[in-house]
Amino acid sequence: MEFQYENSYEIKDKVTASSIAILPVGAVEAHGPHLPLGTDNLLAERVAKNVAEQVEAFVLPTLPYGQVWSLRNFPGSINVSNESLISIVVDIGESLYNQGFRTFVMVNGHLGNQPALKDAARVLFTSCPDMKVFYFFYPGMKQAAKEVRETDSAHATYFHACEIETSYMLYLAPEYVDMKKAIKDIPNIPEDADVTPTPWEAFTRSAVLGDATLATKEKGEHIIEIAIRNMVDMLRNHCQKRR
Template identity: 35%
Template sequence: MKNFEIEFMTRTEVEEHLVKNPVMILPVGSTEQHGFHLPLGTDTILAKALARMVAPRINSLIIPALYYGYSWVWHKIPGTITLEQEHFKTVLKDIAKSVETYGTKLLIIINGHDANNQSLKYTVREMKYQTDMKILYFFYPNFSEIYKKYCESEIQNGLFHAEEFETSLMLAENDKLVDMTKAVKEYPDYPPLYSHTSEILGDISKSGVFGDATAAGKEKGQKMFEEFADEICKAVSLLTNNKL
């Protein structure tokens, strides 16, 4: 099987590949708690898994994943690593400038951590006038429809974390990293002024789960992965058909 991950390739292999297809994928995620049943690297592991599904289909290289994002809401919990939003944006910009230097024409960012989305949006906007390289970013495209199609549990207040969705994806990617005996269902009560204060999620949830992790299943995770990969490939095709 052809290798698409540059950390396992030589400089010559990377150079030769980019001459033929100047496209690279950057998986980004977080290092933060995901309940008592999932690993702290869940968001990044899932982003990497999706990148590995997409890369062969579009003949793209994969950059080593960024395991750190904006995780302030869990910062009190041991193991959490969080970057300030401006720092995170700066790292993303530096990566983009780096890969453009040697000829990359399209950078695809596959994000597995919801709290990164705002930083990603503004990073891509700010890079518009700093680079000629195209940048696409994705966070589980067409999420609402795909979630409804395969998941049973509801999402409250627009927040999901370590629940049916993420647990199903992790079961599909590596079920050895999931301890379903510790999976729980929790829909925490939010303080009345939550959206208007500096209250953190780590103080609201007892388990670290927002939703129903017990409803997770490996097969539904596999099917969702396939659909997300399809959505990303369709979007890339729309852009590349119009040239990079």
């Protein structure tokens, strides 16, 4: 169910019946020569719709801008601060709470958003005590990726426009992928990049962190379906406890 296409006369009863709202959260940033700037938006939106269908939830319009400080100097990237992101997510959450929603789910497509979404969830924990807030970022993907990837990860945490994220796109939004332009670019990320502010242009010109040429739809399907199953299971368990 897509929230924006409902009408004011009927929505109240539908919210009472469902009470679950899912917000896809993405970003606009460089994703190499083969993926669009809105990759994270597409992934978040399509995962969110899949989850919503299985738990009978509403999908909210996608929040399309994220914290992309690391890539803010690359052509096409649009950055918002953590503070701005926290503020708007809290405002959305409190508005949903006032409308009767009691489960607020953020399906995040961009790793850089996670600190802000976690902080927003903590604010809502206090301001909306009867509302459960989830902030998902492909739960279970780390182990699932190990099972299918052919190259080592360029970084213990980051994955970007690489074998993994390109595989996600080939599964969920293949019409936006140009594999003819996919490249292999495995950067040498300095050790201190994890403990000091480091713009990504310091170690990559392409914004690709791996070998995108190895991406396949099948790899994406394997990882994404595990992540979706984990999200659905957590939401169903939560709903059972509320009854």
